[in-house]
Amino acid sequence: MKAIIVDDIEENRVSLRKMMEIMRLNIDIVGEASSVEETIELVNSSEFDLLFLDVELGDNKSFEIFDKLVNTDFKIIFVTAHSNYAIDAIRLSAVDFLLKPINPEDLVNAVKRVQKEIEKSDYLRVLETLTSNINSTSKEDKKILLKSHDSIKVVNVNTIVRCEANINYTTFYFTDQSKLVVSRPLKEFEMILKDYGFFRPHKSHLVNTNFISSFEKKEGGHILLSDNTIIPVSTRKKEQLFEVLSQL
Structure with missing residues (x-):
């Protein structure tokens, strides 16, 4: 695999290159x-095949390059010194990233994921989704890229009604009554969507609070959604739920 390293600090580029050699990643x-x-x-x-791209390049943002690229036949692993505004957009767009200082194991896992990644035609959709999220200033306009076993779907976050866990899979339910099974656990999507009005009332469920119709106390307590789905509420989550409902 051939790669390019982009970082405005030479020491960081040298460190990443040495780490690849130590971990025997066979990257040129x-x-x-x-x-x-x-x-x-x-x-x-x-x-080349892979671009290690630092989010901050001096006074500029690395996202500025996307509108000026002729060659897009490569995969990207973003690198950033701290969690910032860009991380949410990167997570929603299903692009890999590493936090500095880079953990060697995280580097190895990120490279392995890239090696198994989707084909070029689909990766262009990843970059388009990322660019859209970076340029959007409204949470209502944010999009999330979801990968099933045979397709990729880009949807507006506000069209997701709920998510349901099934071991290491997550089923998404949308406002148009369609659904999609994604081969990633619910806890990952809880982290991605928690700042977009989503709440996890039960270990198996993540709901968009905009679609909560009511809370019923009977039978231990449950949420009724606008599509008439009944979602159980665990005892330890009731107090958090009341706080969420009071802010709607």
């Missing part, structure tokens, strides 16, 4: 860049 570094301008020129003139 074909180029490095430290600015938006250098990155655009290098990416458009190189043949």
